[in-house]
Amino acid sequence: MPTLAGRIQFSGPSTVEEEESLHPGTVEVPAIPVVLRESLPRLIPAQLLLGSLRDPRLRIVDALQVVISQEDGQIVAEAVELNEFGWGANLGEALADLQRTVAELYLQLAADQKRLGPGLQAVWDTLSAKIRPR
Amino acid sequence: MAEEQPASRIPPFLLGALVCDVAATDPSTGNGKFPAVRPMSLYLRLTDAEGHYPVRVDFVHAEKDALIARVEGAMDAPDRTVSIDAHFEFPPLPIPEAGRYGFRIYASDMNLGGVAVVARLRAR
Numbered sequence: 001m002p003t004l005a006g007r008i009q010f011s012g013p014s015t016v017e018e019e020e021s022l023h024p025g026t027v028e029v030p031a032i033p034v035v036l037r038e039s040l041p042r043l044i045p046a047q048l049l050l051g052s053l054r055d056p057r058l059r060i061v062d063a064l065q066v067v068i069s070q071e072d073g074q075i076v077a078e079a080v081e082l083n084e085f086g087w088g089a090n091l092g093e094a095l096a097d098l099q100r101t102v103a104e105l106y107l108q109l110a111a112d113q114k115r116l117g118p119g120l121q122a123v124w125d126t127l128s129a130k131i132r133p134r
Numbered sequence: 135m136a137e138e139q140p141a142s143r144i145p146p147f148l149l150g151a152l153v154c155d156v157a158a159t160d161p162s163t164g165n166g167k168f169p170a171v172r173p174m175s176l177y178l179r180l181t182d183a184e185g186h187y188p189v190r191v192d193f194v195h196a197e198k199d200a201l202i203a204r205v206e207g208a209m210d211a212p213d214r215t216v217s218i219d220a221h222f223e224f225p226p227l228p229i230p231e232a233g234r235y236g237f238r239i240y241a242s243d244m245n246l247g248g249v250a251v252v253a254r255l256r257a258r
Binding site for chain 2: 041042043044048049050051052054059060061062063075089090091092095134
């Protein structure tokens with residue numbers, strides 16, 4: 001049986017190209033930056049930085065630290081500074097669940113911030129330092 | 135030797151991500167099959183970025199969290215108020231089986247989101 005690697009056709013250094021930006025930013029891509037793998041290793045990092053909530057109303061201004069673990073066959077993503085969790089069958093689902101949870105928490109606390117007790121006020125202080133409305 | 139620039143910690147905002155590929159049917163069989171390979175390219179538009187960012191895009195089998203391919207580069211953004219367009223053209227990427235795949239996008243090791251790709255056989 002042919003391996004996956006045997007099916008890959010490389011076209012040399014031009015396999016990845018950077019298009020000139022229409023805007024002042026620049027993106028540089030090295031000549032041969034693509035690493036194609038014959039085996040498919042699982043890619044579940046122990047931790048990552050979350051820079052997006054996938055919510056057009058909100059943006060993260062200081063990345064959330066997320067610890068990834070596995071429990072009962074599920075992936076668990078924990079925003080350690082907020083003690084909030086996301087669950088899923090894979091990393092993408094767990095992160096999406098966490099993003100939804102954090103966005104809902106932010107919007108709820110933002111609406112109630114005049115009536116927060118000390119515990120929720122501390123959560124709001126952390127949230128409002130890391131997340132801003134767009 | 136060029137001095138390594140510090141990575142910016144300002145999370146860019148991913149305005150949009152699109153996967154472009156070529157829709158085609160295997161002429162030898164008239165139908166698709168797995169494993170397959172597909173050329174794909176990824177278009178990104180970012181804003182709220184400022185400074186130097188190492189950029190990484192992982193193409194993964196989402197259901198298995200399996201890394202299939204990775205592209206790494208760098209981005210320099212002078213001003214947070216502008217948007218930046220980037221286009222990554224991948225070589226033919228292996229699709230071992232039907233299922234959900236995706237591109238996961240990182241800047242300065244910050245996960246900015248991604249875009250999903252569903253691979254399935256076309257109904258005859």
